[in-house]
Amino acid sequence: MSEPVIHKTTPANKMVLTMGLVATICGVLIVGAFEGTQAPIAENKRIMVERAVFKVLPGAATVREYAATATGIQPLTGAMPEGGVKFYAAYDQAGVLKGIAAEGAAKGYSDTVRVLYGYDVQCQCIIGMGVVSMRETPGIGDKIITDQAFLKNFEALDVRVNTEMTALANAVKTVKHGTKTNPWQIDAIAGATITSKAVGRGINESAQKLLPKLVPHIAELKP
């Protein structure tokens, strides 16, 4: 930009004052918007979690947040305790425990795939899986939420904890399409193996951390 040669510089204090004024106006606007939208955003997040949990645990009516730590389980209020794992306990209309939901995450094809799975206490298996967020290729990787054969894997996916209560008896593993032989295996979608594997890894990592801490104390959740 070729400005005329005569330069008339503005005094520094005027610049500082102007910037200060603009920053103040902007600050007030931002704080106002933050205060005004805080409650609806929190409510939206709560509804989103509830919806996701109800989807993986059909029949649930209320959800409570808990944290599982090495010493036991406790309702999650405020910050997560050291080494704790977050999970949701879902209850039906009568207040009976319907199951546990927890989140798992693993790197997929283009970004982290975050899934929520529903755990059934009686059968010690996963009875539902939903995707919290993903950026997988449309039409290929995103089949994990539409492919009925793939979703069948999560009707009774075995996640029993071993007798020492240290880990899962059998690690959850995604296997090549058409080679599933055991109830703890996930049959991958042909052509979307990376995303299928991410789901398996996410569930396995989360379940390995959560279930050995949770299962010994599960009776405490029953009202």
Place this chain on the structure above:
Amino acid sequence: MSLPNPADEGITFDTFMEGVWRQNPVFVMVLGMCPVMAVTVSAINGISMGIATTFVLTCSCFLVSLLRKLVPKEVRIATYIVIIATFVTLVDYLIQAGSLALYEALGAFIQLIVVNCIILGRAEAHASRNPPLKAVVNALGMGLGFTIGLFALGGTREILGAGKLFGISLFGEHFQPWVVMVLPPGGFFVLGGWLLLFALFRGKAAEGGHTHGA
């Protein structure tokens, strides 16, 4: 700021239509292509992004125009960016409060509105030289032009790549989606097609008048 000042011309229909037609940000100026390519995998994403950008554009142009005599030229760009960033933060909160699903779909591109060159360009080229009302009218036109562009791309890509429009299936069970259209290369194909169409329309409308590539 010694360029000829069109401020005295007053507000005409042209002030508004400039952004929709003659200087359409997507089809003519080819500005702000990052969100144009990235979020237009569906019509609803395109429209939402367009509305969010229009909001930021209009509000920041209003404030920039209001403060135009106060802001020294040395710090004007810094001031504009602060103002634009403020409204981007506002729109970010508002979308989260409105719909988290939409917020997830638009992802980082809401925050990236701050670096969208249409907004800084309008603030610098128009709002800083014109009274608030005129700046707002012009910004609304630009925003509408941008939204139309995003909708045109998003709609086309959704129809071709998923066989749907606004999530409603158009062709029934047997349609085999043209998946590449919702992938990044599809963005370029569809944009190219639209640029061609728009150039043809404009060429016809101008009847061999001036045409220039952007």
